[in-house]
Amino acid sequence: MARRNKIVIISTGGTIAMQDSGEGAVPALSGEELAARLPQWGEGVEIEVETFSNIPSGHLTLEQLWQLQKVVAERLERLYVRGVVVTHGTDTMEETAYLLDLTVPSNKAVVLTGAMLHASEPGYDGVRNLTDAVRVALDPQSDNRGAMVVMNGEIHAARYVTKMKSHGVDAFASPGRGPMGRVIEGHVHWYWSLEREALPVRRLVPNVHLIKATLGMPDTLLRALIAQNVAGIVIEGFGGGRVPPWWMDAIREARQKGILVAIAGRVPVAHSMDGYGYPGAYRDLEEAGVLFAEGLNGPKARLKLMAILGGLVG
């Protein structure tokens, strides 16, 4: 039986690939240039590098995201590949990580990493993070953990990780959970594992929108989306997912028109279920026929809804 010893690094851009142009940091380094900064690996380890794109992560389109999903899934099917590392901007890293977590069929490691400081800054964290990410992908215990984000020596599960800070190398955290493991002095330590939810998805339906409930907010945005006949609406509700009572009519109307409505929580550690009997709380929403995102934040819930709408294979 052939040993799986190859890691495929797929670079997409982000600050990890940026340098100062004199007028601000911009994408500069290709996947090959990033990989050239990595240390030598032990015997038998092979690194293959692909440049998928070189853009800030907020510039990625859903088409590119789905294309990346296909590339990652295809590379993991190859016998000799032990895992894939995706370098990515940090702004939307949790979304790409979660989409790959949800839809890539393979149980092999999928690791995302990036940098908070660009390559012209002292303290550039890209080399450390990419080195750690490759170490995690090579680790014999990295299978069956879904997609992971490796930043600042921490290994985060895609489902729970979120960017908490706009600045600082410690920008990522998994609120309510903590990291799934750490890379300490080159050694990978695992704290817990999880059973990931994987859906065999055909495609993403893009026409899904996210709105956030705020105190006293009218139902204007909901009504506008219903008038547009969108495919789905995700609401980040109060607490684990409650809405103002005057939104309920619009939510019921959306459901009657066949628009899927999903409820996510506005707080970082959210459970949808509550014991309240008042309008706009869990029971009322359940009766209205909404879906509950069960702990996912709004952006991740939106991806899941797009995947569900895209239809399952088989």
Ligand SMILES: NC(=O)C[C@H](N)C(=O)O
């Ligand atoms: N730190 C980062 O990578 C932020 C960056 N501008 C991005 O592409 O998301």
